[in-house]
Amino acid sequence: MNPLAAELNSILSSANPQVYAMLSKVGQRLFFPRGILSQSAEAREKAHKINATIGIAKQDGHTMYLSKVMDMITGLKPSQSLTYAPSFGIPALRRRWQQDLVAKNPSLAGKAISLPVVTCGITNAVSVFSEMWVDPEDVIILPSMMWGNYNMIFCVRNQARMVHYEMFGAGGGFNLEGFSKVVEEEAGRCGKIVVMLNFPHNPTGYAPTVREARQIAAVLQKTARGGCNVLAVMDDSYFGLFYEDDTFRESLFALLAGADPNLLAVKLDGATKEYFVWGFRVGFITYGALFEDDRGYEALEKKTAGCVRGNISNASHLSQSLLLRCIEDPGTAKEMEEKFSILRQRSLEVKKVLEDPKYADAFEPYPFNSGYFMCLRLKTVDAEALRVHLLERFGVGLISLGSDKLRVAYSCIEQSQVRELFDIILQGVRDLETGP
Numbered sequence: 001m002n003p004l005a006a007e008l009n010s011i012l013s014s015a016n017p018q019v020y021a022m023l024s025k026v027g028q029r030l031f032f033p034r035g036i037l038s039q040s041a042e043a044r045e046k047a048h049k050i051n052a053t054i055g056i057a058k059q060d061g062h063t064m065y066l067s068k069v070m071d072m073i074t075g076l077k078p079s080q081s082l083t084y085a086p087s088f089g090i091p092a093l094r095r096r097w098q099q100d101l102v103a104k105n106p107s108l109a110g111k112a113i114s115l116p117v118v119t120c121g122i123t124n125a126v127s128v129f130s131e132m133w134v135d136p137e138d139v140i141i142l143p144s145m146m147w148g149n150y151n152m153i154f155c156v157r158n159q160a161r162m163v164h165y166e167m168f169g170a171g172g173g174f175n176l177e178g179f180s181k182v183v184e185e186e187a188g189r190c191g192k193i194v195v196m197l198n199f200p201h202n203p204t205g206y207a208p209t210v211r212e213a214r215q216i217a218a219v220l221q222k223t224a225r226g227g228c229n230v231l232a233v234m235d236d237s238y239f240g241l242f243y244e245d246d247t248f249r250e251s252l253f254a255l256l257a258g259a260d261p262n263l264l265a266v267k268l269d270g271a272t273k274e275y276f277v278w279g280f281r282v283g284f285i286t287y288g289a290l291f292e293d294d295r296g297y298e299a300l301e302k303k304t305a306g307c308v309r310g311n312i313s314n315a316s317h318l319s320q321s322l323l324l325r326c327i328e329d330p331g332t333a334k335e336m337e338e339k340f341s342i343l344r345q346r347s348l349e350v351k352k353v354l355e356d357p358k359y360a361d362a363f364e365p366y367p368f369n370s371g372y373f374m375c376l377r378l379k380t381v382d383a384e385a386l387r388v389h390l391l392e393r394f395g396v397g398l399i400s401l402g403s404d405k406l407r408v409a410y411s412c413i414e415q416s417q418v419r420e421l422f423d424i425i426l427q428g429v430r431d432l433e434t435g436p
Contacts, residue, residue: 001028001029002029002031004031004032004033004034005028005029005030005031005303007031008030008031008299008302008303009023009028009299011295011296011298011299012296012299012300014292014295015291015292015293015295015296015299016261016289016290016291016292016296018229018261018262018264019264019289019291019296019300021192021229022133022192022229022231022264023132023133023303024131024132024133024134024135024138025135026131026132026307027131027132027133027303027307030131030132030303030304030306030307030310031302031303031306032087032302032303032305032306032309033306033309054084055084056082056083056084062078062079063077063078063079063082063083064078065078065082069082073318075325076318076321076322076325080317080321081317081318081321082317082318083317084313084314084317085118085314085315085316085317085320086305086314087305087306087308087309087313087314088115088117088118088301088305088308089116089117089118089284089314089315089320090118090317090320090321090324092324093118093320093323093324093327094115094116094117094118094284095115096324096327096328097116097269097271097284097286098113098115098116098286100327101113101116101267101286104239104240104250105250105251105253105254106250106254107250107254107255108253108254108257108288111254111257111258111288112258112291112294112297113257113286113287113288113297114286114287114288114297114300114301115286115297115301116267116269116284116285116286117284117285117286117301117304117305117308118282118283118284118308118314118315118320119282119283119284119285119308119315120281120282120283120312120315120316121270121272121280121281121282121283122235122237122268122269122270122272122273122283123149123153123283124281124283124308124311124312124315125268125269125270125283125284125285126149126150126153126235126268127153127157127311128285128304128307128308128311129233129266129268129285130153130154130157130158130160131158131307131311132303132304132307133194133231133266134154134158134160134194135158135160136158136159136160137159137160137161138158138160138161138190138192138194139160139161139162139163139186139189139190139192139193139194140154140155140160140161140162140163140194140195140196141162141163141164141165141179141182141183141186141193141194141195141196142162142163142164142196143164143165143166143167143175143201144164144165144166144167145167145201145203145204145366145375145401145405146164146196146198146202146203147198147202147203147235150162150196160194163182163186164182165178165179165181165182166178167201167204167206167366168204168206168366168367172367173208173209173212173367174206174208174209174212174216176212176215176216176219179216179219180219183195183219183220183223184223187223187226187228187230190228191228191229192228192229192230192231193223193228193229193230193231194231194233195220195230195231195232195233196233196235197216197232197233197234197235197252198234198235198237199234199236199248199251199252199370200238200239200241200242200369200370200371200372201370201371202237202238202371202372202373203373203375203399203401203405203407204366204367204368204373204374204375205347205368205369205370205371205372205373205374205375206366206367206368206369206370206371207242207247207248207369207370207371208247208248208252209246209247209248210246210247210248212248213248213250213252213255214248214255216252217252217255217256217259220232220256220259220263221256221259221260221263224259224260224261224262224263225260225262227262228262229262229263229264230260230262230263230264231264231266232252232253232256232263232264232265232266233266233268234251234252234253234256234265234266234267234268235268236251236253236267236268236269236270237268237269237270237272237273238273238274238370238371238372239251239269239273239274240274240340241273241340241343241370241371241372242369242370243343243344243347243348243369243370244369244370247369247370251267252265253265253266253267253286253288256288257288257289258288258289258290259290260290261290263289263290264287264288264289265287265288265289266285266286266287266288267284267285267286267287267288268283268284268285269283269284269286270282270283271283271284271323273372275323275326275327275332275336276339277319277322277323277326280316280319280322280323281315281316281319282315282316282319282320282323283315285304287300287301342415343372343411345415346410346411346413346414346415346418347368347369347370347374347410349415349418349419350365350368350374350408350410350418350422351365351368353418353419353422354422358426359422359426361379361380362378362379362380362425362426362429362430363376363377363378363379363406363425363426363429364376364377364379365377366405371411372409372410372411372412373407373408373409373410373411374407374408374410375401375405375406375407375408376405376406376408376425377404377405378404378405378406378429379404380429380432380433381429381432381433382403382404382432383400383401383402383403383404383405383406384400384403385432386400386406386425386428386429386432387399387400387406389428389431389432390424390425390428393428393431394424394427394428396421396424396425396428398425406425408421
């Protein structure tokens with residue numbers, strides 16, 4: 001094993017041996033290299049005469065650039081947009097994201113958390129997490145309705161084993177009974193479980209109520225106290241888009257960070273959705289654990305940055321700089337509230353329209369209260385057949401999930417189109433019911 005990895009492992013096992021034990025075999029081998037990157041960093045500080053270390057081109061002492069490129073980038077210097085960013089991410093962006101996490105999640109007050117490490121969007125964040133913490137045959141607990149890319153990342157690439165529970169209970173809310181049963185059963189079989197919590201949920205657009213959130217956290221804390229190592233992973237891609245008063249408006253990360261020595265909380269963020277910059281591909285990984293001091297977090301940050309380094313090298317410098325400027329702009333918060341209001345009104349319009357009893361014998365909505373999506377449960381026709389029919393006859397695009405579910409992304413339609421959309425879906429159902 002590389003001596004740098006061994007050093008980080010020693011720090012982690014001293015800070016919290018349970019967290020160290022949760023690392024995958026790859027995670028144990030990971031480290032942040034002291035090669036070209038560290039030598040270049042030293043040179044930036046001390047090479048006052050000539051610095052011939054970094055693999056970029058310079059001209060007249062400054063970053064070389066094409067004028068046509070810089071003409072399209074306003075307000076940023078070439079050194080803030082064209083050069084490589086650190087594998088950890090831009091320091092100022094990492095600090096600001098951490099500050100905002102605490103501000104948006106009051107339950108984090110007084111808790112120690114890591115500095116976020118920047119990834120290339122949420123998919124890269126999930127992939128980095130999987131490499132660091134998931135071994136073949138490890139158990140990943142997820143609802144049966146889930147984002148399909150989890151299967152590609154955890155199972156196809158890492159050969160983990162998924163165990164599912166039904167998302168919703170008989171009363172229509174989060175299925176706490178089913179969730180608790182699966183967690184208890186798998187904790188009894190395994191010394192380590194990974195629980196993926198994605199709220200607001202893709203594909204259903206559901207986030208737990210305050211009561212449900214506290215119950216979920218209590219189940220995981222109880223499991224950790226029972227001796228099982230629990231990795232609680234929050235995919236918070238759509239964080240902040242909570243539309244109803246009784247919805248828990250924080251991340252479950254805030255309730256779980258530092259809750260027990262056997263519990264590691266991991267927050268995966270996508271600035272892409274929160275700030276409506278999907279193509280920027282900027283995400284974050286943040287840890288919440290019980291460590292004796294910050295050295296444990298520093299070791300995790302180095303391993304995470306090492307994983308990023310060995311995968312994509314670093315996330316886009318330009319995207320990170322633009323995002324930081326956006327967050328720091330005093331007008332951004334007001335504009336984000338305006339965008340939030342538009343999405344909330346669409347969600348409420350969908351609920352209002354679906355109260356019409358004319359749809360009842362054809363389909364019904366699964367619970368939704370947040371995010372971008374909602375799902376329909378079809379009662380009489382096949383979802384894929386309906387999807388194709390709607391596309392070919394009406395020019396309407398939706399996503400089929402299994403045999404009886406359709407996902408509607410109301411985030412990308414206008415409020416004025418909502419009733420028309422569901423009327424077309426109803427007509428499509430009637431078409432299939434009566435024949436080809």
